[in-house]
Amino acid sequence: MFRNELFRTATFRLTLAVVAAMIGSAALQFFFGYSQASVFEAKRSDMLLLREASILQRESPAVLEQQVRDRATDDLRVIMNVTTLFDAGQHYIVGDLHTWPTGLVADGRVHVIGPEATGGGSSTVLRMVALRVSGDRYLVLGRSRHMRTELRLMMRHSMLVSIVPTVLFALITGIILSHRALSRVKEMHEAIDRIMEGDLHERLPAGRQNDDLQRLAASVNRMLDRLEQLLDEIRDVGNDIAHDLRTPLTRVRARLDRALSAGHSAGALRNVISRTIDDLDQSFAIITALLRIGEIENGRRRAGFGMVDLGALMADIVDLYEPIAETKGITLSCVAADAAIQVQGDRDLLIEVLANLVDNAIKFTPAGGRVAIRARMDEHCAVMQISDTGIGIPEAERKAVTGRFYRSDKSRHIPGSGLGLSLVSAIVALHHARLDITPTRLHDSLPGVTMSIVFPPPGVVQPVN
Amino acid sequence: MTVPPEPNRTEPAFPSPAREDAPRILLVEDDSKIAQEVIEELESRHYHVQHEVSGAAGLAMGLNAHFDVMIVDRMLPELDGLSLIETLRERRVHVPVLVLSALSAVDDRVSGLKAGGDDYLTKPFAMEELAARLEALLRRPDNSRHTMLRAGPLEMDLIERTVMREGVPIELLPREFRLLEYLMRRPNQVLTRNMLLEDVWNYRFIPQTNLVDVHIGKLRRKIDESGRPPLIQSIRGAGFMLRVS
Numbered sequence: 142m143f144r145n146e147l148f149r150t151a152t153f154r155l156t157l158a159v160v161a162a163m164i165g166s167a168a169l170q171f172f173f174g175y176s177q178a179s180v181f182e183a184k185r186s187d188m189l190l191l192r193e194a195s196i197l198q199r200e201s202p203a204v205l206e207q208q209v210r211d212r213a214t215d216d217l218r219v220i221m222n223v224t225t226l227f228d229a230g231q232h233y234i235v236g237d238l239h240t241w242p243t244g245l246v247a248d249g250r251v252h253v254i255g256p257e258a259t260g261g262g263s264s265t266v267l268r269m270v271a272l273r274v275s276g277d278r279y280l281v282l283g284r285s286r287h288m289r290t291e292l293r294l295m296m297r298h299s300m301l302v303s304i305v306p307t308v309l310f311a312l313i314t315g316i317i318l319s320h321r322a323l324s325r326v327k328e329m330h331e332a333i334d335r336i337m338e339g340d341l342h343e344r345l346p347a348g349r350q351n352d353d354l355q356r357l358a359a360s361v362n363r364m365l366d367r368l369e370q371l372l373d374e375i376r377d378v379g380n381d382i383a384h385d386l387r388t389p390l391t392r393v394r395a396r397l398d399r400a401l402s403a404g405h406s407a408g409a410l411r412n413v414i415s416r417t418i419d420d421l422d423q424s425f426a427i428i429t430a431l432l433r434i435g436e437i438e439n440g441r442r443r444a445g446f447g448m449v450d451l452g453a454l455m456a457d458i459v460d461l462y463e464p465i466a467e468t469k470g471i472t473l474s475c476v477a478a479d480a481a482i483q484v485q486g487d488r489d490l491l492i493e494v495l496a497n498l499v500d501n502a503i504k505f506t507p508a509g510g511r512v513a514i515r516a517r518m519d520e521h522c523a524v525m526q527i528s529d530t531g532i533g534i535p536e537a538e539r540k541a542v543t544g545r546f547y548r549s550d551k552s553r554h555i556p557g558s559g560l561g562l563s564l565v566s567a568i569v570a571l572h573h574a575r576l577d578i579t580p581t582r583l584h585d586s587l588p589g590v591t592m593s594i595v596f597p598p599p600g601v602v603q604p605v606n
Numbered sequence: 607m608t609v610p611p612e613p614n615r616t617e618p619a620f621p622s623p624a625r626e627d628a629p630r631i632l633l634v635e636d637d638s639k640i641a642q643e644v645i646e647e648l649e650s651r652h653y654h655v656q657h658e659v660s661g662a663a664g665l666a667m668g669l670n671a672h673f674d675v676m677i678v679d680r681m682l683p684e685l686d687g688l689s690l691i692e693t694l695r696e697r698r699v700h701v702p703v704l705v706l707s708a709l710s711a712v713d714d715r716v717s718g719l720k721a722g723g724d725d726y727l728t729k730p731f732a733m734e735e736l737a738a739r740l741e742a743l744l745r746r747p748d749n750s751r752h753t754m755l756r757a758g759p760l761e762m763d764l765i766e767r768t769v770m771r772e773g774v775p776i777e778l779l780p781r782e783f784r785l786l787e788y789l790m791r792r793p794n795q796v797l798t799r800n801m802l803l804e805d806v807w808n809y810r811f812i813p814q815t816n817l818v819d820v821h822i823g824k825l826r827r828k829i830d831e832s833g834r835p836p837l838i839q840s841i842r843g844a845g846f847m848l849r850v851s
Contacts, residue, residue: 418843429812445716460781461807464820493811500815 152322156315160308167304175296179289183268186284187251190270194249194282202276206235209280213237223267223283231279238281247271247279254283265290325354341369385427389420396420430560437490437567445487451516451525452477454488458495459514462503470508473499476515484523484596490568497561498527498592506531507587521598526591528581533588539578565592573597629674629744630654634664634690635706636682640729644677647733648740661685668694673701675743677736680707680718688721695722702743704736715810734844738796747791757790758837758850760829771829782825789838789848798845822846 147153197205205226212224213236225236233239243258249272256264269283328346335343344365345358400413459475466473484491495514502512510530517524569576574596581589631653635641641657648655656673658664661682668676668690680687691703705723707715715726725739755762759772767783769776778786788806789797799818803809822838830836839847 415842426812433811457807461809461817464824465815465817468820489810492809496809496811496813500813504815 147316147319147323150319150323150326153315153319156311156319159315160311163307163311164304167300171296171300175293178292178296182286182289182292186268186288190251190268190282190284194270194272194280197280197282198272198274202274202278205274205278205280209236222285222287223269223281225281226274227279227281229277229279234278236281238283242267242269242281245269245271245281247273322354329358336365341365341372382427382431386424389423393417393420427560430564434560434564434567437564437571445489446485447488448483449486449488449491451482451484451523454491454495455514455516455525458492458499461496462499466503466512469503469506471503471506472511473503474511474513476513478516478518482516482518482523484572485599486572486596490571494565494568494594495525495527497565501561502527502529502531502590502592505529506589510587510589519595523596525594525596528589528591530581530587530589533580533590534578569594628652628654630656630672631740632664632667632671632673632676633657634659634661634668634682634687635677635679636660637679643733644736647737651737653740659683661687661690665690665693668699668701669697675740676701676703677740678703678705678723680705688718688723691722702746704739704743706731732843734796735798735800738798738801738844741795742792742797742801745792745795755787755790757793757848760786760790760837760850762787762790771834776828778825778828781821782828785821785825786829789846793848793850796841796844796847801845
């Protein structure tokens with residue numbers, strides 16, 4: 142199993158490709174080297190033939206005949222394979238070729254003559270030259286291509302001798318490297334298996350070498366860090382949900398228990414029931430808000446997008462919240478921009494954002510305070526601001542307040558699902574807008590808080606139909 | 607603190623048979639648990655309930671028998687709720703329809719109303735909410751073109767924008783006027799907070815604060831001044847009612 146895997150690793154396949162490339166390049170080298178050498182050899186043969194012919198041509202007929210006879214036996218045959226003298230009728234006089242090669246013209250140039258044309262005088266292809274010499278005779282000189290054949294044999298041999306160990310070496314190296322890569326991959330597989338079995342603290346093994354496998358492992362580890370962090374957050378949120386739901390339910394249980402054990406009048410029981418329903422309603426509100434945040438974060442609500450007039454939105458919200466502000470002794474005012482400001486968005490969701498922010502502002506502002514809603518253009522971005530003169534949000538908590546169930550210690554006594562700002566964040570994100578939280582800092586004793594929703598410049602948000 | 611008055615209805619221990627003249631309701635819902643709950647609730651309120659599980663069967667029933675109101679779930683086997691309503695409207699059946707839908711499909715509200723639905727309720731819903739909305743559909747509001755509205759001792763002049771109780775003028779803010787007009791068009795009818803938010807203010811979310819209660823409280827203080835019998839009553843667990851004789 143492991144051995145089979147070894148041959149299927151990327152490293153081993155790469156080795157095979159390298160080996161193939163090596164064999165290919167050796168073959169090419171052989172081919173080009175051989176063809177170059179054979180061209181060179183042919184030129185050298187021709188030069189030899191012509192030089193020899195010109196030397197012999199100058200000899201007297203008797204000396205020439207003697208020389209030709211000698212050559213048939215002496216060592217020079219290795220260089221000049223054929224030396225023959227023919228008479229004017231191209232009949233054999235002396236030498237090692239007994240018949241005139243068919244197709245050979247006595248023009249003093251080199252011709253390539255096949256073995257069949259020599260009448261059995263040669264077994265290989267010959268480069269031949271024939272020329273008239275004194276005494277009305279013909280001198281034929283020839284050189285076989287044995288040098289070229291030898292050259293080819295030699296080169297092929299040396300290639301084989303060198304390629305076999307090279308290939309073996311490459312293959313062995315490839316197998317070793319593949320084995321190492323495979324064992325690292327195997328370690329990673331084991332680590333991943335452990336993670337999948339639920340051990341979320343496990344990470345991929347960190348090797349020493351800074352290679353691509355290592356970088357991949359590092360990326361995967363970073364991803365696992367982030368996932369673990371997200372899971373922790375979800376677990377925290379889950380704990381918070383459980384806690385926030387348990388509190389009213391515990392109260393409900395205790396109250397019902399008390400009502401059951403002691404005899405009560407119908408009126409007292411009705412009172413118990415009505416308070417019980419309030420607590421249950423709070424639990425429902427938490428669940429509804431959570432589901433709604435989930436729904437908005439899933440991004441399903443882009444269908445309701447259209448042009449929304451911020452001025453009209455603000456007037457509506459003031460109309461809705463004025464009585465409550467009045468009851469609490471808070472001035473709720475609305476400052477509209479000079480020109481109508483429109484943003485691309487979902488009217489129902491933006492009203493919800495505004496309602497949540499105004500709701501919070503009124504909740505966290507003591508009697509006599511002020512809550513103001515403004516809309517203005519900042520560069521090309523529409524900005525909607527809700528300012529209050531309330532208890533404010535400390536700088537350290539500004540980021541955390543949009544998290545689920547976050548409630549500052551100062552606001553523990555104020556009822557609420559703790560999800561209002563999470564909902565606002567989700568809707569703001571859906572609009573590709575930004576929520577800025579800054580202190581209002583009027584000349585009041587309390588810092589107050591200003592929530593600014595900065596919309597993207599027009600054209601950035603495309604409605605999804 | 608005043609103890610809220612008892613609701614007008616009495617809860618029977620067992621569903622009692624509906625009277626002959628009781629409103630007939632067609633429920634088309636494939637979720638058997640929800641259907642069971644709705645049927646029990648409606649029968650306890652003396653309605654005749656006919657239940658169909660599939661869209662096709664619901665359509666056949668809606669076309670062939672007379673009903674006073676229909677409750678149609680959006681997701682149905684064979685034929686979906688919206689197609690059912692569209693087909694009904696094409697065949698000139700104008701029975702009021704309340705559309706039910708899962709929470710994740712809030713966007714569908716508009717398409718539900720466009721298809722010919724008269725009201726829209728997302729699951730999960732309180733039974734009081736369903737009952738109040740059915741009641742509203744059964745008693746279509748007095749949308750007459752009269753310039754004067756009358757409900758018990760209250761008189762409203764829609765042109766002059768004035769309100770009188772037994773001839774005594776009452777000063778109202780525009781938003782209080784709008785709220786009272788809505789109540790006066792639906793006297794003796796339970797109106798939930800969600801119905802008021804949706805219809806009077808055109809909002810579709812549940813605010814953290816008891817917004818509607820504050821608005822009603824302000825209006826109540828002006829309408830039911832001391833000594834006079836209260837007209838705007840709170841219905842525990844459901845909402846409000848303008849009770850006039």
